Amino acid sequence: MTTAEHAGLRVTLDIWHPDCWTLEVTEGRAAGLLGHGVHTIDGLATGRFTVYGNTREEVDELVAAIRDSDLTDSVWETDHPHATEDSIAFGSASRGIVVHYDLGNSINDALVSRGFIPDEPVRMYGGREYWTVIVEVEKDELHDRIEAVCEEMDAEIRVRHVATAEAGAGVLRTDDLSERQREVFELARQRGYYDWPRHVTASELAEEMDVSKTTLLEHLRKAEAKLLG
Structure with missing residues (x-):
């Protein structure tokens, strides 16, 4: 068990x-x-x-x-x-x-x-x-x-x-995210964007994803809205 x-x-x-x-x-x-x-x-x-x-x-x-x-x-x-x-x-x-x-x-x-x-x-x-x-x-x-x-x-x-994989132990279900939202969100989490203090800036993430900072933040905003309901 x-x-x-x-x-x-x-x-x-x-x-x-x-x-x-x-x-x-x-x-x-x-x-x-x-x-x-x-x-x-x-x-x-x-x-x-x-x-x-x-x-x-x-x-x-x-x-x-x-x-x-x-x-x-x-x-x-x-x-x-x-x-x-x-x-x-x-x-x-x-x-x-x-x-x-x-x-x-x-x-x-x-x-x-x-x-x-x-x-x-x-x-x-x-x-x-x-x-x-x-x-x-x-x-x-x-x-x-x-x-x-x-x-x-x-x-x-x-x-x-x-x-x-404990029952609900801090696992965020990303099923409902679009492919791009999921990709951006997971990269942000892996790079320490949500840590305090942050280990990476939005500009650095945008450069890694080869998108504008505005586009990256929009993907993150939509992903966070879906994850947080």
Whole structure:
């Protein structure tokens, strides 16, 4: 039984691995994907996804790229996106799809078999996958498990955030943030923007993100408003 002394971790992973259609099709495109689960059916990985973007054209372009990819076996559309609330948070246009692809190219089993359990939809954009997972492991064991996944899948995995996964123990749920809001907020938190005294200024964060200070503060303001209700 999990105790307060061994409550596990909630970890955000930034992942790249070869022969992955989600990375291939989102590279250099404005639209992105939300992954809602992968299952094995007839020897193929079968995943449910929401394609999201700011315009219908962005979404159409990404769906066409998925259909054209040599790494996908087949694609079929559902009547509506799989996560309406997520769709609203991530873009004004969205479509639900189911994709069949080579099981060997999915990193899902490599993560789940080592105890990494998805805690929210997987985000895929800009040629990267972002997994927020819970795992019952001590911090000093986390690196070894990640290295095992990297070795098995020839993957590159960066740890973007780690928090104790105790029931509500200071864990901020960022599910409802847009991709950009989430990225800016997590960078600000990691760099010590919310520490006292601050370890970084808004201008320094804006320079790192390659945006104006005004734009960065607007992203942070919207993110904080959603997180604080």
